Amino acid sequence: MPRRHGRDRRRRSRVRLRGHRRRHLPGRAGTPGGATSSGAGAGEILPSYIPKEYVQPDFPAPASGYTSIPEFVQAFPAPPGSGGTYKAMTPLWGAIPPTTGNLYFDTVNKAIGSKVEFQISDGNTYGDKLAAVLASPKDIADWVCIPSWNVPPRFGTAVDQLFTDLTPYLAGDKVKEYPNLANIPTDAWRFCVWNNKLVGLPMPDSGVPNPLFYRDDIFAELGITDLPTTPDELIELAKQLTDPGKGVYGAEDLWTQAANMYETPSKWKLDGDKLVHRVETEEYRGALEWIRKLFEAGVVHPDAVAGNNGDAKTRFESGRTLIANDGIGGWSEALQRNLGSNPGYSQRPMPVFGVNGTDVKIYKGNAASIMSYLKKTDDEAKIKELLKIADFLASPFGTTEYQLINFGVENEHYTIDGDGLPVSTELAATELQPTYIFLVDPPVANTKVQFPGYVEASSTWINETAKHFVDPVFYGLNIAEPSEYASLATPFTDLEKDIARGRKSLSDLDAAVETWRKSGGEELRTFYQKILDEQ
Known part of the structure; x- marks a missing residue:
């Protein structure tokens, strides 16, 4: 694939x-x-x-x-x-x-x-x-x-x-x-x-999440031994690593890491007996607030800021960025590509942490x-x-x-x-x-x-x-949503990018959530609630 x-x-x-x-x-x-x-x-x-x-x-x-x-x-x-x-x-x-x-x-x-x-x-x-x-x-x-x-x-x-x-x-x-x-x-x-x-x-x-990788070989050269255990510490580390004069930036676009750190559900979470959609949660808002801080800090590579994530692996493996999310399989693939020409090449995943420090829950993948x-x-x-x-x-x-x-x-x-x-x-x-x-x-x-x-x-x-x-809510269920709700969440993909880059604000999130509810979100919630009640 x-x-x-x-x-x-x-x-x-x-x-x-x-x-x-x-x-x-x-x-x-x-x-x-x-x-x-x-x-x-x-x-x-x-x-x-x-x-x-x-x-x-x-x-x-x-x-x-x-x-x-x-x-x-x-x-x-x-x-x-x-x-x-x-x-x-x-x-x-x-x-x-x-x-x-x-x-x-x-x-x-x-x-x-x-x-x-x-x-x-x-x-x-x-x-x-x-x-x-x-x-x-x-x-x-x-x-x-x-x-x-x-x-x-x-x-x-x-x-x-x-x-x-x-x-x-x-x-x-x-x-x-x-x-x-x-x-x-x-x-x-x-x-x-x-x-x-x-x-x-x-x-x-x-079912493991995408790790937050760092170039441990370069960290060793820089004498960096302490890894972050909170979201704010991650931004501070990225600042320490960033040197625009040398074309080196601390991070790629870390939206995946933001969602993981703030324990953002992939779709739904239960608040008591009520289903709450991802975009309505405080976890989602927190992740957006953090990713915006990351971009504002000037530590994200300009090409990633411009939305060019297709070359993220190349930037990370060449040392132009030093922290990046990738799938677990990407680790060995990077070693395959680089060890022949650079025997000292090394990357490692950071231990998981989040808004609650190392006491973080991680939603399983499929x-x-x-x-x-x-x-x-x-x-x-x-x-x-x-x-x-x-x-x-x-x-x-x-x-x-x-x-x-x-x-x-x-x-x-x-x-x-x-x-x-x-x-x-x-x-x-x-x-x-x-x-x-x-x-x-x-x-x-x-x-x-x-x-x-x-x-x-x-x-x-x-x-x-x-x-x-x-386990996420509805973990392991094959659910085919009614087709009229298929594109309800689509606008949030662009909104996430715009808020991160300062083009829109969290007040735009509030407006988008209200539009989501009025455009079928409440009906979609009812659809899922019925399924939940039947389990």
Whole structure:
């Protein structure tokens, strides 16, 4: 998917050991009248969580960090499939590989014992393609990937007609028949429930927030050892780091950090029994007040002030800015880009803090944002074969199946270097792109051992940060809003930028909130309140 979502699964020239990733994903409106799932309160609808470790991590979940490459274990002594052939529709953010005459696909399908024929589409236009296909049920593939940001209108009411109810096969202890699916944490399955039925298969995510990174290598050169523990201290540090004469600024646009520090909900919060929208909260106002102070202090790089956030990574990695938000996956990607030419390059995430110091709560991100669905069928043998394939694809890190799915065939798609790491070949660049992972994926594993100290540092930060996690209101619910409310919150995106840069004031926020309420916000609140009362 696109880099800005923090999970770049495209081929690397050297190694593609996967690590934690975090996304900020756009939502989609739903059908008039709305539709919902009962994910958070699904009870026996959800599969039992039965952890299965083929190799034990050095750091426990949620980090699941491995500091060395283990001996791989074979999870499937024989192919689980029954020889069926199934079409699968998936997105791809990268060059689409050939789907025939492809050693990678042929080898994986042989190991599965069934044939998965991919219909791969450009991820940037996948939503349009998906909507067209779902509008014509006869054209739907046997297995369809639907990212949460591509859920089409009226999906909540159409899902029962289009896709197979997996509840009878996976709910509760029934999932034991598929041990690798049972190894997927419960939170990921919550996002697969529609209309009180388990319909989807998840691609798990860690749910960690975007860290606030700092250039610890440059901090060491400057003799800076004390990190901030309050929002005001962060601004003071950014002032200390800023030297316009040298073209160095303390920070990028830190709106994500502002929202995190002030514990701003992503959409709703409960004030007693009343639902309060994000834009109505004191937390949102506090975040806006702080981000304006940051910009007024003159510590934000001029290009970021001008709204050019596309080059933020380049500015940060070149040392023109020294503090920036990024997805957790961006950390290892930056090391991949820079260590070759700058062996001393280093960035670290700051320990989390907020308006209440280090006593801060952090709203969890989605435990899954990409799901797949099986085409509606009454053929039980077909459903079970597809679930056996899914169980194979969910083989976790430490298995030969995982290695095959992610790296291909040894000595064809990769070789092993002196450190035991897979090195991609030219054939891999042509044939091997992430495809099977969009159907179902194992729990996230932090395995980037090629970067000295990375697994230890990132795993420690993740596990410490997770201690502050709280569930947002409606966490794990698939809710399709009535379409007439789809653009209600849109004006606030520009307003946030304008207030930060001094073009508008907090009185403009008050006016915008009042417009939101009169333009449908109160009705939207009633819609969500009904859902809340039903949970």
